[in-house]
Amino acid sequence: DAGVIQSPRHEVTEMGQEVTLRCKPISGHNSLFWYRQTMMRGLELLIYFNNNVPIDDSGMPEDRFSAKMPNASFSTLKIQPSEPRDSAVYFCASRLTPSKEQYFGPGTRLTVT
Amino acid sequence: GENVEQHPSTLSVQEGDSAVIKCTYSDSASNYFPWYKQELGKRPQLIIDIRSNVGEKKDQRIAVTLNKTAKHFSLHITETQPEDSAVYFCAASKNNAGNMLTFGGGTRLMVKP
Numbered sequence: 060d061a062g063v064i065q066s067p068r069h070e071v072t073e074m075g076q077e078v079t080l081r082c083k084p085i086s087g088h089n090s091l092f093w094y095r096q097t098m099m100r101g102l103e104l105l106i107y108f109n110n111n112v113p114i115d116d117s118g119m120p121e122d123r124f125s126a127k128m129p130n131a132s133f134s135t136l137k138i139q140p141s142e143p144r145d146s147a148v149y150f151c152a153s154r155l156t157p158s159k160e161q162y163f164g165p166g167t168r169l170t171v172t
Numbered sequence: 173g174e175n176v177e178q179h180p181s182t183l184s185v186q187e188g189d190s191a192v193i194k195c196t197y198s199d200s201a202s203n204y205f206p207w208y209k210q211e212l213g214k215r216p217q218l219i220i221d222i223r224s225n226v227g228e229k230k231d232q233r234i235a236v237t238l239n240k241t242a243k244h245f246s247l248h249i250t251e252t253q254p255e256d257s258a259v260y261f262c263a264a265s266k267n268n269a270g271n272m273l274t275f276g277g278g279t280r281l282m283v284k285p
Contacts (some may be wrong), residue, residue, distance in 0.1 A: 092273075102216070103279075104273060104276075107272075159204055160206075160218045161219075163215040163216050164215060165214075
């Protein structure tokens with residue numbers, strides 16, 4: 060099992076550019092979560108999906124953020140336009156219900172200059 | 173919404189000593205409390221969890237206690253080893269499926285050899 064896969068691992072972009080982060084959950088898992096980690100705010104849940112359906116996006120900071128899960132094996136988190144304060148490590152995690160354990164991906168370190 | 177406070181933010185112990193990390197939560201409906209370990213530059217990984225119908229759970233050198241009345245829970249690591257050095261996060265969820273995790277701010281544990 061390859062675990063949760065995220066790409067890219069590092070992204071450096073200029074303010075105003077569109078950024079797309081990608082996640083492939085563990086095969087067979089039916090829940091997917093996007094988190095953001097910063098020194099100031101710690102680990103924050105942005106959005107989660109159950110069976111490809113967005114269940115709660117209350118953690119998405121602004122309309123500049125959007126997430127999709129077109130199928131069970133792929134999800135994207137998009138920021139448009141990006142701002143320096145979006146700089147963070149973005150983690151994707153997946154889970155297979157009824158287990159509660161969330162398996163995290165390696166993260167994408169985003170730097171917006 | 174749920175608020176999770178974690179203390180201390182940093183903890184330094186000698187190898188072989190015990191380490192205790194404490195968390196409090198605000199929502200009395202929370203019923204699932206996992207602990208994640210994050211090594212430098214790595215992803216968070218679940219090390220132990222406890223549900224609200226249990227007061228204590230142990231796994232080798234790691235134990236977690238829960239006091240629902242006081243709304244706090246703690247992580248205990250005995251016989252610490254240098255490889256225990258990492259950032260530890262507590263979390264709470266009031267959804268029985270463990271979906272909506274709210275994380276504490278993290279504790280950086282340093283075990284000195």
